[in-house]
Amino acid sequence: MVSENAAKLAVLIDADNTRPRITDGLLAEVAKYGTAHVKRAYGDWTGTSLKGWKDHLLAQSIQPIQQFAYTVGKNATDAAMVIDAMDLLYTGRFDGFCIVSSDSDFTRLAARIRESGLTVYGFGERKTPKPFVSACDKFVYIENLPYADRAAAPADETPVPTEPSSAAALMADPGLLNQLRNAVEAASDEDGWANLANVGYIVIKQRPDFDSRNYGYPKLSELMAAIELFELDRRSPGDGKPGVVYARERRRQP
Template structure:
């Protein structure tokens, strides 16, 4: 598992895409990621569809059943798309029909929107490129970098990172501290903790944390790669799926 808030398969989500600020080539992977968090009951993409700069979106709009929302660029240099998306988001919020929003953009203009939605008790998932300003990233409950979704997409200029070595991982002081703190925070007397709890703690501290950033598909793979943690795969029985527990190797010394 990658670190995410608890997966909510029954969660009703509104997916709002700033087409002026997102690439159509990763839409399929993006929506597959959204499906991990809930069901997209609304899928809208905003932009000036009368121009030529969004022509690459047409196939994706049709194949993924995304509703295009037209917003004319009234003034050069001003982004009217942002305003349209903000207004729609608030209209959808006030209906009370949704459990959360997925905001797809690398634009910091949506920082306040993310905060406002969370103030209403709804969860916010952000999606954007690594250039996304930090204020928007931390305003979301969970933020996923588009680059981490490209592993299953067609080749692009930005490929997913190769797995980082154990030596380099252990040399990343901030990463090691984050992982160890998350394991320690909810461990039992023997030092063991359910991996899902570790992921939730990390996400609360770092909304943009993703094991894929380090070249590992799952959090368990990342923990194992550091060689700083002991992992235990346990089968509860009664046909229930196996669960993974982690423990800091220092606890055994």
């Protein structure tokens, strides 16, 4: 099994459907899951609608793929991305794909890639239809990604929480609480302690768009500490290795 950091990834960007200023944050996020061996952005580069992409393409060595808009109202970019994705899939050189779009037209593509045993990471705005989100192994909302000038964000863009959600607000979310409780239970040992990495893995398997940043917390450990239903324990394996965080429900405590 290939570790995430060693995974070879293909990053395919629907430039018609993605804002260029998130590129730096996007690729930083992709680097958490592996190395981007292919970086392509698709659109009609002969028009003016994509002119903001030029500097970002050059800075991040992203290859622009030209796709003419043959018919008004029809998105030829989607078809070009799907064809390229399948070509890359059949090479057998990749461990996963990153599909960057808020368009539900890529739902079947994501499912097909997963059927081949590869991991699919989706990136899109919060408006992304749920079928596409669910078709991915993990889905990241681009509103959670950092970019240089948030002050210039359009009025119609959903802002990232500037303040973490309060304990009261988190406790009032039964869906969140049940998911975390069930994941801790599933990953726990005889004493009720669960490795937090395994907890996050289980939750994402059930809900690909789960992200502690959705609630204003950079890390899952910070989110769970804020909920106050769990106790956390950081254990050091020694030899200078980073500590491992474990969690269990407080009601289990003797």
